[in-house]
Amino acid sequence: MLRRVGKRYADAKAVDDLDLAIPAGAFVALLGPSGCGKTTTLRMLAGFERVDAGQITHGARVLSSPDTHVPPEHREMGMVFQSYALWPHMSVAQNVGYALKLRGMRAAEQERRVRAALESVHLGAYADAAPQDLSGGQRQRVALARCLASEAKVVLLDEPLANLDRHLRASMEQAFRDLHRRTGATFVYVTHDQAEAMALADRVAVMHRGRLVQWATPEELYRRPRTDWLAGFIGKGSVLEVVGQPLGHIDGHALMGALDHTQGPRGPVLVRPQHVRLHESGVAGEVRDCVFRGEHYEVLIGLSDQQQLLAHHAGPVAIGQRVTAHISQAWGLERASS
DSSP, X not given: OEEEEEEEETTEEEEEEEEEOOOTTOEEEEEXXXXXSHHHHHHHHHTSSXXXXXXXXXXXXXXXXXXXXXXXXXXXXXXXXXXXXXXXXXXXXXXXXXXXXXXXXXXXHHHHHHHHHHHHTTOGGGTTSOGGGSOHHHHHHHHHHHHHHTTOSEEEXXXXXXXXXXXXXXXHHHXXXXXXXXXXXEEEEEESOHHHHHHHOSEEEEEETTEEEEEEOHHHHHHSOSBHHHHHHSSSOEEEEEETOOSEEEEHHHHHHHTTOOSSOEEEEEEOGGGEEEEEEEEEEEEEEEEEOSSSEEEEEEEXXXXXXXXXXXXXXXXXXXXXXXXXXXXXXXXXXX
C-alpha cells in the first residue's frame, strides 16, 4: 500500500502524492513515458530510495516513511533488473543461489531451491553454464530464477524485457504470466510499453509527470480512459475537439451532429478506429493516408475543420479520395492538466 508517497530530486518532484493499493497476488504494471516516476516508485518499493513524504506498507508493516526505512534485504521482496545483474565469474546455479548462501542457508536446502527455481524457468540443464554463454532471454530467466529462489512474496521487475528483441519479448511475456500463476506472488512490473502492460497485468497504474493518471484494468484503460493525454497514450484512436462534449459514453449520431457545430466551447472526445467505417452517410473528409495492417487497412481521414479521424477498412482506399465516415460510438474525456 502506498499512501500519499512523494519523492523530490533538487527542485523537481519525481513522484507526487501517489496513492496505490496493490492487491496481494496481483500482477500490476506501472506504465508511463520516460521520466514519469515509475522507476522511482519501484525503487522506493524495493527500499533503494527513501520516501520524502507519505508511507509504504506491506500488510501491517511500515516499510517506508519520512521517519522509517526498512533496508532492501529485510523487505522480503525480489528484484529483477533490466540489465540482468549476473556475476560473470559464477555459474548459473551459483548466481541463483548467491543470496541464499549469504543468508547462511544449509547447502541441501539451497541446492533444492536453486534446482526448483531453474526448473521453473526451464533452465535446469544450464545449471553449470556461464552467464556469458547464454542468450539474452536465458540470462533474463536466470535473473528471474534468482528472484524466485528467495521465495519472495513480492517480485519487482524493472523493464525486464527492454534489452530483448521482439520475438524474445513475446516468449518472456508468456514465461512471466506462467510464473505468476504458479507462484501466486505479487508482481509489480515497470514498463514504458503499453502493449506489454496491457498483455501482462491484471491492473495498470498509468503515471505522467510524477502523478497517477488512472489506476484500472487494461480493458477499462482502453475503453474508458480518463483524459485526452491518456487516450493518446493507450492504443490507437482519434482525439477530436467537439462542441458541447459530455463526459463518458457518446452516441455516434450525436457526435457526428456535434462535429458540424463550430461555435461554443469544445472538449476532447476519443474515437477508436474500430468504431469508424466508410459509409454512404456520415462525416465528410478526404483520405490522407492508407496503411495495410494485416487483417485491415488503417485509413487516415482529414475532416473539414483540419482534424483527423482514423478508421479501419477492409480494403485499400486511394489517397486524396473523398469519403464519408460513420462513427458508431465515442468517449468524452477530461482535459489533462498542463
